[in-house]
Amino acid sequence: MSNLKLLAQSLGLSITTVSRALDGYADVAPATRERVQAAARAMNYRPNPAARSLRRRKAEAVAVTLPTEPGRFGPPIFLNMLAACGQRLAEEGLDLMLLPTAGRAGEMDTYRRVLDGRRADAVIVVRTRLEDERVAFLTERGIPFVTHGRTARPDEHAFIDGDGEAGFGDAARALAALGHRRIAHIAAPQDLTFAHLRRQGWLAALADMGSPDRLEYTAPPTEAGGYEAAQWLLRQSAPPTALLCATDSMAIGALSALKERGLAAGREIAVIGHDNLPSAAFTDPPLSSMEIAAPDVGRQLAEMLLARLGGREARELQTILPVRQVPRATHGPAN
Template identity: 35%
Template sequence: MEAPRHQPTLDEVALRAGVSRSAASRAVNGAPNVSRAKREAVARAVRDLGYVPHATARALATNHAGAVVLAVANDDPALFADPFYAQVIIGVAAELDAADLDLNLVLAAAGPGRQRLKQVLRARRADGVLVMAPRGADWLAGLSEVTDLPVVFGGRPLGAAPDWYVDADNRGGGRIAAEHLLALGRRRIAMIAGPSDLHAAVERARGVADALAVAGLSAERVAHGDFSPDSGAAAMASLLAAHPDLDGVVAASDNMAAGALRALRAAGRSVPDDVAVVGFDDLAVAQHTDPPLSTVHQPIQALGQEMAKMLLRLVDGERPSPLILPVRLVVRGSAPSAD
């Protein structure tokens, strides 16, 4: 009996054509926003392999808008100058460009930006939505419940469990930051936490508390900031006033850690001799503080890339699993390893 003939898959077409799976899907199904070179490469691969597209997939693909929205829970245009968001956007844009999809940025916390996003969703002028930094009960946190377009979150909404998200191991990062300070012999460790309505900030604080609890130490030395350098400086000053004997600090972002270093210097405290400091993110600023900042590295550009990849798979009819990206400690002068 003759063995059944192998049916070529879309992944094999994409591999042979040298394009992304999403670009191959769009080219096969006659969707817009596919370059001529990619369309011709896919057509050759289809002929060579004898690929036959699924009828349902063809019907879905021809309704594509050719664009993806990146919605951010903030209304300040200066946000896009923030190195964190700049790296996320670079990662997202690279994946969408490979798939011949446009990227539309929307500041959608409130006001005109929110209305624009609602209009895009109603008119289906996008194939899907990427959501960054939803806060607490922010309406963006429940976006997947009010649209049938695929929605992927960058970071999980606080108190919600979306089907699709990409996040960093924030709790693990907080834990390894505190463990590093403990390994240096620091026992009066404080935390400069981020906003209490942001999931990433809450998880980083929990990670620090986890490490201190295992060591039998108090996790009550906490002040909050908004991820800005000024808020980090203010939080550090507050902690020094309340706990003048503290000898270690974990800041929930590099920007806040940079502010903390400034406040420690103003208070006459030496870093790392008097107080060792560890940040979070591993932004460029971490290499240029005095001293350079020990920090938890999270793969920010990869976060954007994986968000876009997940959304493209959803657009193609797949159901990918949520993804947690690993983090690692980068040791520099603000909390150097013991000799």
């Protein structure tokens, strides 16, 4: 509604001075500054973001693309994280742009469209893959970005991630300590970094215990995927006594398969997931899980992105958060 010109006129000052007063430059007298600020408040002045970003050559926005696989999207946790992140960014006057894309090809198109058109100053990469062309693209262009999850060469970019490798190692060793010898892994597709690392943790623990059979099955990270995986594993000639699942969603599917076979999770076979979904506490029996031991991953992500925008080096911005076990009733001593 009101702009700098109007404000300046009503104050008998130049546009320049009003602009600089509001931006807190030193070359405007304290008295004038206060006068200007009061007037701005009174007239409910807000700088026009289009004009500002045209002149400043900045979009004042951060983009995140959502690869929208038909039917299903990530855990509710995920939206939560974005919300926390966006809230912190808003405090700095940055908007969070959601860019849904259809499939991977569409995702790169969106990147080009958004970055060629300078619609965003920085990017958040989610569902990071081991070999991620998005990371390559952004690095090449020199656009500040932070990934949620690592890549195969994590030292080259800023990221925040949970230590899924340690988490799965701990869980597998805990199962071994309870007497389990046939600990199977229900894996998510291995191009996704989180899935790869969780499997690595499981493998490391198997190696520690003298590497018995490596029972595993890879499926989509959904309840249906977990169900299918559990069915397959239980059909084997020497079925596992424990199922270490890449995600809680998969674990929930696995529980359903166990029930169908008349196996009592917790007593006859162990199940452990990851994410500690709200519903994990309400499965039957309540699902043993693990989770990132930090309350505000989204906020930390925002903080890192801001640091990156402020010129901090990517190598200084690499956070691996510890994973904490959340034991419930789906695992116990082996029979």
